[in-house]
Amino acid sequence: xxxxxxxxxxDGTPLPGGExxxxxxxxxGLGSRRACEELITAGRVTVNGTLPVxxxxxxxxxxxxxxxxxxxxxxxxxxxxxxNKPVGVVSTAEDTHGRPIVVSLVPDTPRVFPxxxxxxxxxxxxxxxxxxxxxxxxxxxSFGVPKEYLVEVDGxxxxxxxRRLREGVALEDGxxxxxxxxxxxxxxxxxxxxxxxxxxxxxxxxxVGHPVRRLVRTRIGPVSDTALAPGTWRRLSxxxxxxxxxxxxxxxxxPRPRLPPEADE
Numbered sequence: 001x002x003x004x005x006x007x008x009x010x011d012g013t014p015l016p017g018g019e020x021x022x023x024x025x026x027x028x029g030l031g032s033r034r035a036c037e038e039l040i041t042a043g044r045v046t047v048n049g050t051l052p053v054x055x056x057x058x059x060x061x062x063x064x065x066x067x068x069x070x071x072x073x074x075x076x077x078x079x080x081x082x083x084n085k086p087v088g089v090v091s092t093a094e095d096t097h098g099r100p101i102v103v104s105l106v107p108d109t110p111r112v113f114p115x116x117x118x119x120x121x122x123x124x125x126x127x128x129x130x131x132x133x134x135x136x137x138x139x140x141x142s143f144g145v146p147k148e149y150l151v152e153v154d155g156x157x158x159x160x161x162x163r164r165l166r167e168g169v170a171l172e173d174g175x176x177x178x179x180x181x182x183x184x185x186x187x188x189x190x191x192x193x194x195x196x197x198x199x200x201x202x203x204x205x206x207x208v209g210h211p212v213r214r215l216v217r218t219r220i221g222p223v224s225d226t227a228l229a230p231g232t233w234r235r236l237s238x239x240x241x242x243x244x245x246x247x248x249x250x251x252x253x254x255p256r257p258r259l260p261p262e263a264d265e
Contacts, residue, residue, distance in 0.1 A: 018057035021047065024065070024074055029238040044068050070246045073131055073238075080241050081106045081128040082223065083114075086230040091117040091126060102126060106233050115139050116147075119199060123230060124149070124217030127244070134241070137248035138220070141196035145248050146180075148192045148219035149201050153210035156186045161208040165191065169207045173197065176204060192219075221247035 025036035025045070039045050040054055046066045047058055058065065060074040073080070085091065089100045091114045102114050106128055115127040116139040129135055137143045157165075165181045180192035187210075191201055202212045218224055222243040228234060236244070 018059045021045065021052055021056045021058050021065070022054075024058060024060055025067075025072075028072060028074065030067070039067065067242065070242050070249065071133070072245075073134070073241055075131075077110055078131045079110060079112060079129060080131060080134075080236040080244075081112065081233045082225060082228065082236050082240075083126045083128055083233040084225075084228040084230050085118050085123055085126050087121060087123050089231075090120050103128060105231060116196065118215075118217060119202075122215040122217070124215075125220055125223070125225065125228070126217070127220060127223075127236070128233070134245055134248065138244060139196065141194070143248045144194040145221045145244075146192050146194045146219075147217060147221075148190065148224075150184070150216045150218050151189045151191055151201060151205065151212055152214040153187055153189060153205050153212055155210050157183070157189065157208065157210050161210060162189075164208050165189075165204055169204045171197070171200075171203050171207060176200065179204070190218075220244070 022033045022036040022040060025031075025039065026033045030036055030039065037054060040052060040056075043051055044067055045052065046069075047056060048064050052058075058074075060076055063074070065072045065074045083102060083105055085102050085105075089102050089105070091102050093101065093103050093111075093113050095101050099120070103112060106112060110130050112128040112130050113135065115129060115135045118124060118126060127135075127138060138145050162181050162183060165179055168175045168178050176197070177193070177195055180190075182190040184190050189205075191204075193200060197203075201215060205212050218226075223236065223240050225234070
């Protein structure tokens with residue numbers, strides 16, 4: 001397919017230099033260049049909030065590109081890892097006490113950071129990335145990305161205790177939002193929360209009289225992986241990154257976040 005020559009201008013048309021948009025999209029894994037051209041001509045792609053013409057050149061380090069309204073990670077060098085954190089590893093990029101850190105489980109370069117936290121005694125899925133914009137939206141409680149945990153507790157929670165977890169539990173920093181709670185087996189709960197308070201699931205279970213014995217995060221938004229062994233990692237696919245970005249998209253009626261996120265387990 002021969003691309004039309006479009007003169008440079010100030011209305012979003014191609015400017016000298018930069019990369020052709022379809023080449024950038026293809027490099028992300030969204031399909032062949034021809035398939036990416038079709039995405040552009042179908043009006044599914046925007047650059048800086050406007051519809052581009054076929055042949056548009058962009059600067060991936062500056063221009064914001066979205067597909068179906070969901071931002072794409074076009075900045076060069078971005079990586080997105082999914083890690084299954086084992087017990088005993090801390091969810092930080094550094095540790096002054098010499099404890100094993102989660103970033104040691106993934107390649108040294110480029111440098112990445114964990115999105116949110118699981119405490120040392122908890123295990124399960126964490127996203128590590130150098131994509132600061134996506135990391136902020138995933139970690140901050142104001143965006144409401146759900147996280148699912150499989151929780152083994154002392155004793156067998158009564159129907160009343162489960163109802164309290166579902167409706168919200170009074171903690172020292174205020175009542176929790178309603179949670180999704182399912183009884184998997186006696187003493188085993190599946191809990192989904194969308195807040196991000198420090199050690200929230202453990203404190204919720206303590207509050208209803210059933211301290212946590214084991215806590216495993218099994219899902220972050222739409223992403224899960226039952227085959228990922230403890231201590232191992234893999235790259236997220238472009239479809240998974242897009243799904244996470246969509247799950248963390250700002251709601252039109254949501255206030256702009258002003259406070260930093262807390263640990264989200």
